[in-house]
Amino acid sequence: MSEVKNRDKSKKREAILNGAIDVFISDGYELASMDKIAETAGVSKRTVYNHFGSKENLFQAVVEDFLSQRQQLKTIRYSPNISLEDQLMAFANAEIFLIDSSRRLGLSRVLTMVFLQDTKYARETVSKYPPVYDMFLKWLEEAITDGKIKTENQFLTARVFYALVEGAVTYPALFSEGIDKEAIKPMLFEITNTFLARYGNC
Amino acid sequence: MSEVKNRDKSKKREAILNGAIDVFISDGYELASMDKIAETAGVSKRTVYNHFGSKENLFQAVVEDFLSQRQQLKTIRYSPNISLEDQLMAFANAEIFLIDSSRRLGLSRVLTMVFLQDTKYARETVSKYPPVYDMFLKWLEEAITDGKIKTENQFLTARVFYALVEGAVTYPALFSEGIDKEAIKPMLFEITNTFLARYGNC
């Protein structure tokens, strides 16, 4: 016998995740209550627990959802035919994507807070996902081979680029109400110009 | 009559502040309990409340203590006789000072977390204390007048410098167990070299 009738749970699961995201963003992890998450998701609290077991698990699911999106960013490969400025801008824009909707900005904020609270968890989590600048390092190598970039230490060079992007754009965005993509253009030019002034071959 | 016999409260106050700092650092603001703070300070909970009234006030006192130290950093003035590298390094070291003891690092971390939780409070608090790069802007102006730095936009230039320092040193330190002052030297050289490659007049 044993007829199996599994109803589709994905709709509820999705609703819970979305509600959880909203509440985590507005209240932070500690102050987010499971009651409020259930209410926001339009679901009973019991269902939240049936799906995720605990607040910690639920948060973990949200985090993994969020971080796995980074993986899906389209790869940027070195091209000898496109100006270095434009290629660097593509890397900068990939970072900006992570904070250019209020949802992603909010999630970045919450995740940053949790990471600061528990730096060990931060390092473990981040190590599960390839570092942001792995792709950049590959790009660098090819640019060097092509004679367009010169440096003695690729790792330092990569970190300088990401220091510029994160220090000038990402972190300021986390502390403000988001980013005006038009208003930061001069800063983006300044960043790429600075990088190329140091490492460009001209 | 009305003889006034005011005992010296400053010792207890100091002990409470120190205990509060320790607990805020290890538990974060939300999870720090007033009972634990009192115990850590070696003081009764009632005394904590007699001194500070509420958890929020106590935290505020900790924050103001911490931020007012920034003000006391010795001013760095432009000097035509010292190399630009060394002068820039002095600015970088002033930032590094804020994270080079585990106490200051921890406080920076907690403050960053609270600021991320409430960005409005962050902006209000920061605006009460002169922005970090005010001093740098003055320095820049004099360096430009002296013909050692050239830029069309001093504000962008100042932000680029602090983006480099914060993006490469400060924020990474917040997510790690602190900073090895020896190990970051190559990065500091790279930062100043990058800055001067773009804005130095050579």
Place this chain on the structure above:
DNA sequence: GTTTAATTACACTGTATAGTATAATTAAGT
């Protein structure tokens, strides 16, 4: 040594919240 402000010990209130138990209800797959 006396005075009294500061401190302590301790019991207490009120509230918030993670997580559970369960019986009733719903809705999807057959």
Place this chain on the structure above:
DNA sequence: ACTTAATTATACTATACAGTGTAATTAAAC
């Protein structure tokens, strides 16, 4: 239409914690 897994409503437990009330104790200033 029937079956049953999923969901809901509701009430509940246990705990943690901010903040208060108060009587007793301590220690510094005189």
